[in-house]
Amino acid sequence: MILGAVLAGGQSSRFGSDKALAEFRGHTLLAHAVDTLSGWCEHVIVVGRETAPAPTLPDWPRAGMGPLGGIAAALHHARDEGYEFLLTCGVDSLDLPENLLELLTPAPAFVAAQPIIGLWPSTIVGTVEDILHAEGSHSLKRLTAAIGARAVTGVADPANINTQADLAALERRLSD
Numbered sequence: 001m002i003l004g005a006v007l008a009g010g011q012s013s014r015f016g017s018d019k020a021l022a023e024f025r026g027h028t029l030l031a032h033a034v035d036t037l038s039g040w041c042e043h044v045i046v047v048g049r050e051t052a053p054a055p056t057l058p059d060w061p062r063a064g065m066g067p068l069g070g071i072a073a074a075l076h077h078a079r080d081e082g083y084e085f086l087l088t089c090g091v092d093s094l095d096l097p098e099n100l101l102e103l104l105t106p107a108p109a110f111v112a113a114q115p116i117i118g119l120w121p122s123t124i125v126g127t128v129e130d131i132l133h134a135e136g137s138h139s140l141k142r143l144t145a146a147i148g149a150r151a152v153t154g155v156a157d158p159a160n161i162n163t164q165a166d167l168a169a170l171e172r173r174l175s176d
C-alpha cells in the first residue's frame, strides 16, 4: 500500500504568488499533482496547506522546516494508517515519467534532480524525526544520506517550476 503526499508548503517567493494555485491547462498545479499521484497511490494527501482538493495535514513538528517537515507529517500518517510506503512530489511536479514507480523501486529512492520526488518506506519516520530535532540542516540531502536512499538519474528531469517563466516554458515544451 502506497500513500501519496503532495508537499505544498513553502513561500513561492520566486514565483511571486502561491504557486500551488497557479493555473495550468484549466486546473491548479496542486490539482494536477494530486491527480498525478492518484495514478499510483491508494490515497493522496496534501501537506503544508489548509485547503486542497484532497485531505490535508500540517507539517511536522511545525511549519517552516522545509519539505522535510512535510515528509515527516506524511510519514507519521502513513505509519499510523498502515501504509508501507510514501510517494512524495511537489506542486510543481507536472510531468512525472509514467514509469516513476518502477524507477523508484526498490525504496528508498528519489529523483536526483529533485529529491522531493521520492519513494520512502514508512519505517524511516524515526530517522526523519531525529534530523528535524537535531541542530543544523534539515535538508533532504541529510535524510537521503542517513537512510542510504538511491538517487535515480538518467530519467528526463521533471519540470521544476520556480518562476512564472518556468511555467510558461513548460507549457511551450508540452505543446511541441
Ligand SMILES: Nc1nc2c(ncn2[C@@H]2O[C@H](COP(=O)(O)OP(=O)(O)OP(=O)(O)O)[C@@H](O)[C@H]2O)c(=O)[nH]1
Pocket (backbone or CB within 6 Å): 007, 008, 009, 010, 011, 012, 013, 014, 015, 047, 048, 049, 059, 063, 064, 065, 066, 067, 068, 069, 070, 071, 089, 090, 091, 092, 116, 161, 162
Ligand atoms: N509541506 C511543505 N512543503 C514545502 C515546504 N517548502 C517547500 N515545499 C514544497 O516543496 C516544493 C518545492 O519547493 P520550492 O519551490 O523549492 O520552495 P518554495 O518555498 O515553494 O519556493 P521559493 O520561496 O521560491 O523557494 C513545492 O511543492 C513546495 O510547495 C515546507 O516547508 N513544507
